[in-house]
Amino acid sequence: EAGVAQSPRYKIIEKRQSVAFWCNPISGHATLYWYQQILGQGPKLLIQFQNNGVVDDSQLPKDRFSAERLKGVDSTLKIQPAKLEDSAVYLCASSLSWAGSNTEAFFGQGTRLTVV
Amino acid sequence: GESVGLHLPTLSVQEGDNSIINCAYSNSASDYFIWYKQESGKGPQFIIDIRSNMDKRQGQRVTVLLNKTVKHLSLQIAATQPGDSAVYFCAEGSRTALIFGKGTTLSVSS
Numbered sequence: 001e002a003g004v005a006q007s008p009r010y011k012i013i014e015k016r017q018s019v020a021f022w023c024n025p026i027s028g029h030a031t032l033y034w035y036q037q038i039l040g041q042g043p044k045l046l047i048q049f050q051n052n053g054v055v056d057d058s059q060l061p062k063d064r065f066s067a068e069r070l071k072g073v074d075s076t077l078k079i080q081p082a083k084l085e086d087s088a089v090y091l092c093a094s095s096l097s098w099a100g101s102n103t104e105a106f107f108g109q110g111t112r113l114t115v116v
Numbered sequence: 117g118e119s120v121g122l123h124l125p126t127l128s129v130q131e132g133d134n135s136i137i138n139c140a141y142s143n144s145a146s147d148y149f150i151w152y153k154q155e156s157g158k159g160p161q162f163i164i165d166i167r168s169n170m171d172k173r174q175g176q177r178v179t180v181l182l183n184k185t186v187k188h189l190s191l192q193i194a195a196t197q198p199g200d201s202a203v204y205f206c207a208e209g210s211r212t213a214l215i216f217g218k219g220t221t222l223s224v225s226s
Contacts (some may be wrong), residue, residue, distance in 0.1 A: 042205050042216030091159050107159030
């Protein structure tokens, strides 16, 4: 079974530039999550999709971050403009259903973003 | 806000010893709890989970204990191996998503 695919693996940008991350979840998984993991901390949920609808985006900095999941499959996360504090690993995860139904979430390897 | 946290940031053990990693949570409405293992440069990997109506669950070399009275979760790893060296996170699942704690770094020496 193919896992969650993310690209790029690494990205270095200057502050105030924009960047986009891509995620392809496991086939058939309805729920997709984007997490931000700052060095030395646990992953912090940014947004959760159920199919192509947003379930929770309460911690997404909407003034600069946006995410979409067109057609309920692939997803992109965008930052515009980037700040130094956005340097982190951005993790995508997917599960058959949403977390409250006790289904395992599978994570991709993440995209390491460095803002200079 | 409510969050999931871990008692110790690091734990060092000898190969063959049993390891116990602890976690305290505060959201009594969480439906289930999960332990994840994260190796350097990789995403978190599911280890074991437990529903809120259970107090113990066993897997291969791992056991998760849940004490709802004191809101405490622990992961026990039997016969710890060098390959177990990683950062371990507990997470709680509720109606929306998984909330992670800060993690415990487990170091296993031969």
